[in-house]
Amino acid sequence: MQVWREPEGKRVSKMNHNLFLNITSYFTDGIPRIPLGRWTDQTIEFLQANCRESTQAISDFLEIVIKGLQEGLISVPPLLAILLVALIAWKLAGRKIAIFSLLGLLFIWNIGLWDVTLQTLAMVLVAVFMCILLGVPLGILIAKNETFYRIIAPVLDFMQTLPAFVYLLPAIPFFGLGVVPAVITTLIFAMPPIIRLTYLGLIQVPEELLELGKSFGSTFFQMLLKIELPLARSTIMAGINQCIMLSLSMVVIAAMIGAKGLGGVVWTAIQTLNMGMGFEAGVAIVILAIILDRITSSLGKS
Amino acid sequence: MAKLIINNLTKIYGNSPEKALEFMDKGCTNSEIRQETKQVVGVRNVSFSVKEGESFVIMGLSGSGKSTLIRCINLLIKPTRGEILIDNEDVTRISSDRLMHLRRKKMSMIFQKFALLPNRRILDNVAYGLEVQNLSRIQRYEKAREAISLVGLQEWEDAYPHNLSGGMQQRVGIARALANDPDILLMDEPFSALDPLIRQDMQDDLLALQEKLHKTIIFITHDLDEALKIGDNIALMKDGVIVQSGAPEDILLSPASDYVARFVENINWTKALTASSVMVKPRVVIYPKDGPMTALRIMEKHGISSLFVVNRSAHLLGYVTADGAYNAVENGIKQLDGIIQKDMPVSAPDTVLSDLLEVMANTKIPLAVVNEDNELKGVLVRGSVIAGLAGARREAGE
The missing domain is CATH 3.10.580.10 (CBS-domain)
Structure with a gap:
């Protein structure tokens, strides 16, 4: 049986310690232990001590933007907003989705989750907007530069597979509680598909079309704007669609650090074992997800 | 006067071409060079010259280096050694700004698989070369319409490439090249992807256009019948080397090697021989x-x-x-x-x-x-x- 050795060398059965890894211990079974956990703590402490001001500035700015958007959305009369969304859905995704949007959103309004749904939507929109702002240029960068690709590809794997809770915690000392750390963690979780699919879309542009651009004397940016990005458009749109879906699922998890919204309702329901309330909020999330998914995926096709 | 002169042009693929050049100069064959240096010889000491208004056909089987050669002329592929003189200017030594200017004004390429942008209308495809020169919309559409009418597609300018047949798509490719009014047309197997009957029509149309426009044409093909029809002069390539060049009938009637002779034996003589x-x-x-x-x-x-x-x-x-x-x-x-x-x-x-x-x-x-x-x-x-x-x-x- 595996045993943990305390610094004093006292043998303790794993049974008592399997939930709490003692990251301060120096040895495991007499072999020096690599102190990854302590290094992480120290790094975060260092960053906290030295970058606090800049993170505070980012945090303040984001807070204003997110809160502003939330209040802006909530100030629109619900029925008007619902009709507007249905119209947009009709224009972009067809009649079926329009009807679904209309009924779905009316239902959300009816069960009294309209305002919290808009809070969630605002966070998703800000997170997705920032993902696009950072992710598309990063995707272009790694498509154009092999070295950057080799550096960034493993980072993307890391971002996507590291359990969300692990970076939910360190976000708190930097950005406090509330919507900002929620959006930041959502950003980390939802950005990889945009980067990857932008990269994929660009490297899939046929060689002959690249030759066409070069042979007619295009500059680097003419190639990018007139040939590569238009051809990669539907792939990049698929990335944005994935990003929205992941944002939505992350925004719910982020309710644990005070993000409110639909996730907040689910979180409260879990804590109070209120199954009915949890289910209602869950259904509202699904409706929001379906509407966002259908509208954005139709953008990629047209 | 010679419009285009190629002098001892060599292209070696790989990361240490100098070594391969050394072996090449010692007279090693391409496969020896590949074994010794892991470098691949694409084009090997090729020289030829093309007069203004001449149609020069480079023919060879796949892997003979003909596509590499044509891409060296507009520097899509950077040659390892040698000179490419266009109007007595060595394009291998010019600045990137100057190269961009030459690509915009002096030579245009026509591609085997047409290379049309699927998201653009025919008019905007044809106007592409003018658009990158930052011409105003009115100017570029005017020139593009002229080029479209040269290839007879006036009614299709608002259509998208996928609405057009292969032959029509390549007409768009030709119109796009002509819209820049270049001196030199680089045609990389332009008709190889087309059905035989359409191909013959396109060849006839190209000859008719050339009658009017007198461009200097570099034309790549693997089809001898096509080479004979289009070319004022023909160069036959094998393993990166020009094995024979000259007027079509010289090549037919006195093939310089077994390789050329084998090429020649399968042709339709009634199409090759003139009255x-x-x-x-x-x-x-x-x-x-x-x-x-x-x-x-x-x-x-x-x-x-x-x-x-x-x-x-x-x-x-x-x-x-x-x-x-x-x-x-x-x-x-x-x-x-x-x-x-x-x-x-x-x-x-x-x-x-x-x-x-x-x-x-x-x-x-x-x-x-x-x-x-x-x-x-x-x-x-x-x-x-x-x-x-x-x-x-x-x-x-x-």
């Missing part, structure tokens, strides 16, 4: 001053039933038949004028045999070959055509 290469000298003709009696006597002596009538400067006037001459003698007519018939088919010296076979099958008299001034250059009789075909095949090594 002038199989015609016989018009040894027996008659002049207008001679009478019907003379005509009859000549025909009797040579065992033929008709005679071409020419004037002193060898201009073809018509022909007389034995029947016509006989009737004239019977009726006491002394002059040929009245019995000269003019309703005969004639051929130009550069017409290919395939276009003449049917004509020959339908006339009783031999076919006269005349030049643009209507001078009688030769005569095609069935025997000479068959002999010409047989001779060509024999010389080609069969």
Whole structure:
């Protein structure tokens, strides 16, 4: 049986310690232990001590933007907003989705989750907007530069597979509680598909079309704007669609650090074992997800 | 004057081309170089020159280096060594700004798979080269429309590439290249992806366009029939080297190596040979001053039933038949004028045999070959055509 050795060398059965890894211990079974956990703590402490001001500035700015958007959305009369969304859905995704949007959103309004749904939507929109702002240029960068690709590809794997809770915690000392750390963690979780699919879309542009651009004397940016990005458009749109879906699922998890919204309702329901309330909020999330998914995926096709 | 001169051009693929160059200069073969240095020779010491307004065809099988060669000319591929002189300017040594200028103004490329942008209308595809030059919308559409009308697609300018057939798509490719009004057209197997019948139409149209525009054309193909039809001069490539170059008929009739001969043996000779290469000298003709009696006597002596009538400067006037001459003698007519018939088919010296076979099958008299001034250059009789075909095949090594 595996045993943990305390610094004093006292043998303790794993049974008592399997939930709490003692990251301060120096040895495991007499072999020096690599102190990854302590290094992480120290790094975060260092960053906290030295970058606090800049993170505070980012945090303040984001807070204003997110809160502003939330209040802006909530100030629109619900029925008007619902009709507007249905119209947009009709224009972009067809009649079926329009009807679904209309009924779905009316239902959300009816069960009294309209305002919290808009809070969630605002966070998703800000997170997705920032993902696009950072992710598309990063995707272009790694498509154009092999070295950057080799550096960034493993980072993307890391971002996507590291359990969300692990970076939910360190976000708190930097950005406090509330919507900002929620959006930041959502950003980390939802950005990889945009980067990857932008990269994929660009490297899939046929060689002959690249030759066409070069042979007619295009500059680097003419190639990018007139040939590569238009051809990669539907792939990049698929990335944005994935990003929205992941944002939505992350925004719910982020309710644990005070993000409110639909996730907040689910979180409260879990804590109070209120199954009915949890289910209602869950259904509202699904409706929001379906509407966002259908509208954005139709953008990629047209 | 030479528009394009290529001097000792070499392209080596790999990360240490210097080593490969060393081996190459020692005379190693391409496969030896690959074994020794892991470098691949794409083009090996190629030199040729193309005159202004000439159509120069580079032909070879896949892997012969022809695509690499054409891409070196506009530096899509950077050559390892050698010179490329366009109007006496070595493009391998120019700045990137200057190169961009040349690509925009002086040479345009036409691609095997058309390379049209699927998200753009035909008009915007054709205007692409003008758009990157930052011309105003009005200016570029005006020029693009001109180019589109040259290839006869006026009605399609608002369509998208996927609405068009392959042949039409390549017309768009040609229009796009012409819209920049370049001096040089680089055509990389432009018709290889098309059906045989469409391909022939496109070749005819290209020849008609060239008649009007007199561009300098570098044309890549793997099809000898196409090379013979398009090229004023042809270079045959194998393993990165030009194995033979010259006028089409020189290559056909005196292939320089077994490789060329093998290429040549499968071609459709009736398309390769022109009237002038199989015609016989018009040894027996008659002049207008001679009478019907003379005509009859000549025909009797040579065992033929008709005679071409020419004037002193060898201009073809018509022909007389034995029947016509006989009737004239019977009726006491002394002059040929009245019995000269003019309703005969004639051929130009550069017409290919395939276009003449049917004509020959339908006339009783031999076919006269005349030049643009209507001078009688030769005569095609069935025997000479068959002999010409047989001779060509024999010389080609069969």
